[in-house]
Amino acid sequence: MELYRGTRSVTGSDFRKWALELLTRFVRFDSAFWGMGYMIDEIVVTAFTLHNQPLEMMVNYERWKELDPLVEHLACAPGTTIDMFDVISQEEFSKTEMYKDHSKPFGIEQTLATLAMDPVTRLLNAVSIYRSDPLQYFSPDEKAFMQFITPHLIEAATLNYFHGLLLEGEHGSSIVVSSHDGMLYQVESEVAGLLQREWPEWKGPALPEPLRQKVCGEDFSSYQQCH
Template sequence: MIERMLFDLYSGARDLPLAEFGELGFGIVRSVLPIHSGMFGHGTYDARGYVTIHTLHRHEVPAERLLERVNLPGPDPAIRNSLAHAGQTVHTPTQTHARDNADLGRYIRRYDIWNAFTLIPGVPAGTPTDGVTVWTGRMKRSMSAAKLIGSAHQVLPHLLLANSINRRLQTGETGPACAVAAADGVLLSASPAALALLSAEWPDWNPPHLPKPLTAALQTRRYVEAGTLSISASMSNQLLFIRLTRRTAPSLSPAEQRVAAMAVAGAAYKEIARDCNVSLSTVRNQLHTIYTKLGVSNKTALAKALAGQGQL
């Protein structure tokens, strides 16, 4: 039986799109563990054990559950336990970690997540890595904790490796800036180039959710210009397939550069017209063209745009 499961798992990693592979993988886990939900994560952790998640694939984890966990104080006990035993499949009876945390206890009861089985590879702090967690409800008396842990040891390392293979095949560790997100803005996968562009444009961004302004914009349109980025998206099977590119800075002619610099410096239209030996209407037309090219509407924004292009 295990041989057939592994064949299906690795065949799926090779052939299936991201979302379909995730559902296949967690379905295979369900055949050996009584799980009700799970997640793949990709991110980094620091020397203190604090995790920054870049992308997630959620299996039966609604957005409200994810947001509620993000807002809870303190580290996730399952992740903390897994980092303490990096490279091993670990079992965390979550309720034992909630005795002094009433909010965590309520969260565990609300979502029936009494047991977590987690695997995070042993890599140096700061190194991007994958991880997987699956959850079960209360253990029935007929269940053997040791047997469940043994089953988790048997399947989770293969699930994690197959997911890593699938993600790399689908997005590539190098190449275009592409990402896949759920309709609510949670990233399932993102290439390193996409993560770099998003982080540069929104320095305070906290993945795995897309930046809020981008999520809001993509609810109503499929092409967005945000700062230095051009972002296109398509929707298929309730998933957003996103491509990001750096916008080419529009160039100003030498005459436009001179007019723009004088306007930012506070020169009046008559002064600009006299110094440039052109008419007032020409100055007005040039400034209108400059504003349109740079996508600005006032002198403050014009100054910022020129500074960003190194023209001030």
């Protein structure tokens, strides 16, 4: 209940950081990552929040993301919480260059990760929690809890975001927020269905071409043809 109460009391820029701090009351972790973005041929992160990690962690991760053994498994099983050691043994992972250059220096010894993606808009959220002790494994109950709570974290963050827009005077029955080039950023839950009723073949993460042209004033058909 406190999570959803926070959607109205916590400012949008602070909400994800606040929610991750709240999460520490229910499952122990030392640091965390919460990313937003979309997936076409690969996962693209457009915004993120870190808990007890420096920005340098994400900068360094760019060097290793294509070798991250978790990524492919998360992309193939949206909504499922995965432990790093479900994918690769701890002994094997500790021998990799990614572990030596990235995970160990940033205190990422244990990882539980969950990716949630809307199949129509292709917008995604990814939440990962980390422990710095190589012997403090996540339990099956903690894994089940993260699979349960992650959709609530995402829904609460979405409600918080649109509540902020309404306070700023953006009143209306449905709200879509996109980047300058027509890529979706936030979408209210009922909007995807409305867009598909108007454009039955449409799928995100770009706005439907006729709508994108009205918003951006440029031809974006090459994107849709390629994807």
